[in-house]
Amino acid sequence: MIISANSFSLDNPAHIASDIHVSALGFESRCLSLISKEAILAHEHLFLKFPTSDLFSYAENEVLANSTARPIFIDFPSSNFLSDLNTYLGNSDIKTVSIDISSMNRTMIAAVISSLARTTAKDKVTIIYVPAKYEKPVFDFSEIVAAGPVLPEFSGFDDESDLPGSVLMGLGFEYGVALGLINLIEPQNAICMYAEGHDTRYENSVKKANLEFRFPGTNASAIAYDLYNPALTYQYVSSTIRNLQPKYRVSLIPMGPKILSCLFTLASIDFFGKVTLWRVVRNPTARNSEEDGNAIALEIDTVRLASKAKLFAGLFSSA
């Protein structure tokens, strides 16, 4: 699903050209850093707009968004969010798309990628992620408010419900959440993935928040992935799902860096209907995320992506 991946410095950015650039509009200061650093050359800008807020950089981001070429805004959440997204991304005149997932939430990431898979084929799709600068975690409980499939098409509707569950999960530095989820779902086994290669302070925080990766009382194991090598990580995710599938119902639970959410979403498209892509809702304390000066870009295999369109059509015609 991934043709190539590379990273670049925002001080000397690659110039990514597209017909439409999709990004979130929220309060994080890294939210539009690709635009402010002039890394994006797009004819149109589609902003997935979080509710107006006076937090952190929201106001500046809004000003910047309004100054871009032909800005379009879709409110999130809203009842027409998914249909509007399909309308804009399904436009057959749009051949190239760039997507900044850095400040999107997991529903947005899944919705954008799902929309691209089910609508008109594109010539080029580039996904960009700007890692956040490390900040010490906030010391609060991470109560799980809700957990479930991120969107209906990612609900694993074609899986074998008699098989035991297996979970592939991203780890963040939210205290105890991974263990809480494993306790909630009780899968037969869980593979917990944590990011390396970015900031050792972050890596240590993740380790501490997850009981040093011991997870007593569960059949869980932890494995590292290189944040800056998403192509390799995707290979791992993909081959792990392939190996697990004959024996297990596989659920993907993206936590931690958004790049893993993106990879999990791509894998859910690749194994359409056979795996469940989850979203976990908590009530975390709002915190700013500043860009750390680098970005990672992935070029997606659009032919493969487009080949999944008929599966979407099949799902919806089955109704």
Next chain:
Amino acid sequence: MTNGLFESFNARPVEPELVGKSFVYNSIFRKLTHNNNSIVIGPRGSGKTTYFKMLTLPALLSWKNPQRNKIISTIDYTAVYVPTDFSWFPDFRHPVGLELDPQLDNILSYARFRNGVLRRIISALDSASNTHLPAKSVMRKFQVDISASAMKELAESIARGWGIEPHFDGLGGIIEALNQRNRVIQRLLASAYYDPEKVSAKIADQSFLQDRIFDDLTSFADAFERTTNTSRQWAMCFDEVEIAPNSIKREIWASLRSFDQRFLVKLSASPYDDSLWSDSQPHQAMKGNDYEEIWTTLERKDVEDFSLKILAGICSDLKIPPQRRSALLGSSYYDDDFSISLSRINAGQTKNDRPASALTKNKTGFYYEKFSALERKDASFAKFLQRTKIDPDNFTDLTGNRRAFIRKFISSVVIRDAYLRERGKSRLPQLKSKKAIDRFFTGQKTIFTICEGNPRWLLVVLRPMLEAYVHSNVRRTETIPRELQAKSLEDGVSTLLSILSTISPDAKSGSKGPTLLEIIERTGDFFFEEVLGDTFVPEPILSFEVDADIDDRTLSYIGAALNQGAFMVVPNSRNPRTTEINNKRSLVGQRLRLSYYLAPRYRLPLVLGRSKKLSTILANKKNSSATEEQIMLDLFGDFE
């Protein structure tokens, strides 16, 4: 594919054959085997799934126990094990933030549930017809002994009754058709969010989506009787009913009132389930009349025996020879004779102490040592001894009543002596962090008591400890080092608290108030003050009564804590444990205590103690200072 019970912390993925091979028999299972409807109630990890799987034919076949034949001979039914699929749970099935028409949702989720049950019936029938048992076997009665043509006829008859059209003969054809149906239902569920009208129209065309499971069961029993000319009783064993959608849950509970005499219903559930309350009252099955209620909590006298068997099972897995097992964990302060010396434990001496000292041994006995030591360092205790005319120098001539009186508070004396520093200095020298668990709580009897016979807790604490021991350089003749035992307990407690920190209250119960972990922390801290506060309290408050002043949000948290085993119901004659704890308000009036599993964190004796109103405990200013940040720092440590 799956490991045995002693390797897996959860019986859910373990195949019934393996469950049978490593099953540890106890009185709870004995009750469950009775030929009646029953409800097994217990928190997470208390063995409900294991008990239910043990009723199945493959598990009973692989079970090795001297009592096996006697027990099996009393079972008059064929069990159908029905695990509850987590994807039936509404909160997990619905895409987050999207709403589905409730009627549509009910029809489709019920259809999934029904399909799942039907598959399990076929699976049980398949198992009974493919197992060949000698004529003299006590299990012979379970075998469905019919010819291939009769089986084909039976499968056709079942399929007709269930309204399915298999593409090939036999039970395999039914399974394939049910799988196909399941996919249709799952696809309809996924599509329903985007095009509910179209899905509604489709549902109207599919008659199987309207059928009820208990009609299917009757039709199955009819088909079986017609084809085999025999009558048989079946037990539908619904596991983990609490995670099923409400409409299904209520139907299962209602079935306990008996819907067809050829079926028994057995179900397992959490101690607290708020969703059952609203409309189950008029038709609610009655305990005693309609079903037997079985709690998974072992009687205290049975805890040690059960725990020893779990320990033996793990040891056997890890190739630790039987003769080594009895000394592995060593003596503990909680042994009845309190024979072990505090100084020896704290000095790291781990060999078994000789049980010698007793109350009657003047000036050399354990009681004398503890009472004298505490009297020296604790003025309040010295006053208490004076007031009650107890003289540690003169323990030899005590009457029976007097001994009984002293025994009431010996655990408070022991724990206070262990943690109070000499008078004049600050208290609690060892308490660098609550997380750090002291050697005081190590040793076989203490660890067994702490785990309360909960198999998952025993596995969480014992297995990593024994693995580390096996792979360490410790001489095999020695007891497992106390530090290792303490670390294992520490990990177990941290794990439970981590899980509790992620539990949210009912959405309807408000958003303001302490979190579950704060409630537990305040309660534990209150008890801590009772035991180790300024004044010696012979019988400290170590339990609480849920009173009418507790708000809904806190009640919802307490229910969740009961389901996780963090709080335990205290049974007594006035207020027995009961399935009536199925809504927030029925929690009011219940007496609960902190699980002994959490006792090491708050340095509490492993006794019940007196009780106080929970609202008073939570309002206590003295112990309400622990912030989320402090608790998190204590559990996980600082980050830099």
